[in-house]
Amino acid sequence: MITLYTDTSELLQDVTSKKLYSHLIDQLNKDFNYAAVDVSFPKTIKPDQLIAELQEIVYQLIQEKFADYLNLLYIVDVPEQAVKNLDTTDTIEISKQVIFLILKREWQKVWFKSVYSSSQ
Secondary structure, eight states, rough: OOOOSHHHHHHHHHHHTTTTTHHHHHHHHHHHTTOOOOOOOOOOOOOHHHHHHHHHHHHHHHHHHHHHHHHHHHTTOOEEEEEEEOOOOOOOHHHHHHHHHHHHHHHHHHHHHHHHHOOO
């Protein structure tokens, strides 16, 4: 069952404990590729490195390629209302909160695939 997470580290800890971290990386790579964001995360990337890289990517997209940022959110399927409800105007803080939203949505996709593909 999907847990309600309070932060990115907690989410990634749960993903790792369920042995689905590499699937999360695959899903991120797939969606970032669909969104034409030129990045590929290696499966060996540590969770803290992943957080740092995602934050830098999202920050750069917000600052320099806002249309690509919006496209990424659309491809990942981050709820528009969740983005509108972010309670800050600081771009660094927004990028932290957005990567949490991205990872939560990607984790949902991975979790549903793992649960429903193994039950058939």
